[in-house]
Amino acid sequence: MTGICTGRVAAVTGAGRGLGRAHALALAAEGAAVVVNDLGVAADGAGTSSGPAQQVVEEIRARGGRAVAHTDDITTDDGARSLVATALDTFGRLDALVNNAGFLRDRMLVNLDEDDWDAVMRVHLKGHFLPLKHAAAHWRAEAKAGRTPDARVVNTSSGAGLLGSVGQGNYSAAKAGILGLTLVAAAELARYGVQVNALAPAARTRMTEQTFAETMATPTDGVFDAMAPENVSPLVVWLSSADSTGVTGRVFEAEGGRITVMEGWRPGPTIDRGARWAPSDVGAATRELLAAAEVALPVYGSRLSA
Numbered sequence: 001m002t003g004i005c006t007g008r009v010a011a012v013t014g015a016g017r018g019l020g021r022a023h024a025l026a027l028a029a030e031g032a033a034v035v036v037n038d039l040g041v042a043a044d045g046a047g048t049s050s051g052p053a054q055q056v057v058e059e060i061r062a063r064g065g066r067a068v069a070h071t072d073d074i075t076t077d078d079g080a081r082s083l084v085a086t087a088l089d090t091f092g093r094l095d096a097l098v099n100n101a102g103f104l105r106d107r108m109l110v111n112l113d114e115d116d117w118d119a120v121m122r123v124h125l126k127g128h129f130l131p132l133k134h135a136a137a138h139w140r141a142e143a144k145a146g147r148t149p150d151a152r153v154v155n156t157s158s159g160a161g162l163l164g165s166v167g168q169g170n171y172s173a174a175k176a177g178i179l180g181l182t183l184v185a186a187a188e189l190a191r192y193g194v195q196v197n198a199l200a201p202a203a204r205t206r207m208t209e210q211t212f213a214e215t216m217a218t219p220t221d222g223v224f225d226a227m228a229p230e231n232v233s234p235l236v237v238w239l240s241s242a243d244s245t246g247v248t249g250r251v252f253e254a255e256g257g258r259i260t261v262m263e264g265w266r267p268g269p270t271i272d273r274g275a276r277w278a279p280s281d282v283g284a285a286t287r288e289l290l291a292a293a294e295v296a297l298p299v300y301g302s303r304l305s306a
Contacts, residue, residue: 004030005096005240005241006031008031008241009092009095010027010096011070011084011086011096011098011131012024012036012100013098013100013131014101015034015036015056016038016051018229019232020038020101021056022233026233026234028060028063028065028066028067030237030241032095032096033066034060034065034066034068035067035091036053036068037072037101038069038101040052050071054069057069066091070086074130074131075122075130080134081134083134084131088138094139095151096240096241097131097151097154098153098154098240099132099154101127102120102156103120103123104168107167107169107170108169116170117169117170120171121170121174121177125177125178128178132196136194139151139193148192149193149194151193151194151195153185153194154236154239155199156199157176157199157200158175159200160172163297175200178198182251183249190248195244197248198250198251199239200252201232201255202254202255203229226256231256268294269288271285273285
């Protein structure tokens with residue numbers, strides 16, 4: 001280990017299991033003190049337990065690291081505020097926020113209940129916004145006091161947010177919203193010494209091992225486990241470190257040993273007639289543009305299972 005996060009303090013939401021746990025352990029291994037947030041809910045968001053967060057804290061401490069559990073609900077204003085307060089009260093500072101908490105309630109659109117839509121939007125999108133808001137408020141106050149931070153935010157999107165995913169309309173919409181939030185936050189917070197990036201990971205977690213069971217299966221002994229969540233964490237650690245200076249407003253895919261910079265929406269083929277179009281003319285022009293455009297990627301589930 002290189003200790004690239006030595007002296008830094010990171011808060012990780014949803015850190016009791018899966019990707020969040022891997023991120024928390026990796027950050028601690030590189031010298032960061034970690035606030036381990038987790039409500040301990042089931043895969044669909046039901047129930048609560050302090051056990052998962054505390055277990056990760058004990059793992060970090062057993063390895064000589066520093067960590068504290070936070071089990072408040074970060075989708076509430078008070079819970080998100082207390083996440084930041086826990087970092088400040090326990091370790092005296094906050095340098096990085098890794099937004100990771102989430103769960104699934106998958107349904108085809110015609111079967112998707114309003115409650116399932118609201119629950120998934122709340123944990124993923126609101127659960128990113130509120131911790132980001134309170135962390136940003138702290139960092140802005142520091143900057144205005146002449147103590148400009150070297151702060152980092154890593155948001156968690158998904159291939160479903162980039163490309164859509166059949167049966168995951170609520171999840172895809174929330175994860176796409178996180179990308180928009182990331183771009184706005186990167187622009188707004190740069191003046192305060194804050195960098196904001198997003199990650200679209202592919203890894204074995206409670207949310208993926210059933211939805212994509214074949215792809216996420218654990219390989220035989222001696223074969224590189226490309227879907228292990230620990231493969232994603234090195235990028236999260238680097239983005240949380242001071243070494244990542246100058247990298248902000250970016251979206252990355254991470255899977256196995258692969259890291260990809262996602263380039264997002266860009267203007268493609270264009271026709272400008274210099275006047276208003278007639279509806280009867282639009283079809284031919286649009287088909288001409290589509291013929292010149294790149295072929296659209298398949299939706300996320302099809303791409304992942306290919």
